[in-house]
Amino acid sequence: MSQILTQHIPALEGMKKYPSSLFYKGNLELLQRPKVSIVGTRRPSNYTRQCTYTLxxxxxxxxxxxxxxAAMGVDTIAHAGAGEENTIAVVANGLDIRYPAVNQSLIAGIETKGLVLSQFNDGFRATGWSFVVRNELVVALGDILIVTEADLNSGSMRSVEYALKMGKEIFVLPQRLDESLGTNQLLQTKNAIAIHDIETFASMFGKVADDGLEKDDFFYFCQKSPTFEESLKEFGDRVYEAEFEGIITIQNGIVRLS
Known part of the structure; x- marks a missing residue:
């Protein structure tokens, strides 16, 4: 059964109007982690499929x-690539409905291990306008927006409009000249940045944790490269212990994972 989300989410202040209600199933702790929104076509090329999953x-x-x-195509691949425990699915219907039907199993897994959000009451079935509402929330939650493939005048390009209004950076995959005309246009107008190497791009968000390093709140906090003062305020002596153990380094007042 869905629950009402009562906590304030600062990232949503960039929306045209802060949601009057939000419903959820799953792990609200995901809202505290660095977040990236990934959107794109429902009919991606094999190249886009592979790159979206890897990214x-x-x-x-x-x-x-x-x-x-949680739509078919790029959305599905992005959720699957991240893993159910590392993803937030925003849907355009009530949370008692798993839509689209082909993704029922995926959505059920995200409800259990990740987080599913909706602005709509139980029983509400998706309509054309509710997908638009869904898209704005997807964009608002992410620190940046990635569009892996999109046609002109597509839903993904409307998501881009939201990102531009919110002042978010937009990234795209480089595509062939006659494919993904929407993302190619974004590059031409310099409204987006091309991802030429996935590992280099992902490294902007920190390093891959060794198997022995627990991915706890401290780990996710340090992935954001906080200042030493911010880290002390949040975690106190844990910062000194982590430095002594070689888990983090502190350079020019910035904390980073070693």
Missing amino acids: ANALAKRGVCVVSG
Whole structure:
């Protein structure tokens, strides 16, 4: 059964109007992690499929939570690449409905291990306008927006409009000249940055944790490269212990994972 989300989410202040209600199933702790929104076409090319999966997986390994819309195509691949425990699915219907039907198993897994959000009451069935509402929430939650493939005048390009209004950086995959005309246009107008190497791009969010390093709140906090003062305020002596153990380094007042 869905629950009402009562905590304030600062990232949503960039929306045209802060949601009057939010419903959820799953782990609200994901809201505290670095987040990247990934969107794109429902009919991706094999190249886009492979790159989207690899990209989501590389981000998740660095403690980043991948946000998408649970639709077929790029959304599905982004959720799967990140893993159910590292993803937030935003849906355009009530949470008692798992839509689209083909993704029922995926959505059920995210409800259990990740987080599913909706602005709609139980019983509400998706409509054209509710997908638009869903798209704005997907964009708002992410620190940045990645569009892996999109046609002109597509839903993904409307998501881009939200990102531009919110002042978020937009990244795209480089595509062939006659494919993904929407993302190619974003590069031409210099409204987006091309991801030429996935590992290099993902490394902006920190390093991959060794198997022996627990991915706890401290790990996710340090992935954001906080200041030494911010770290002390949040975790106190844990900062000194982590430095002594070689888990972190402190350079020029910035804390980073070693």
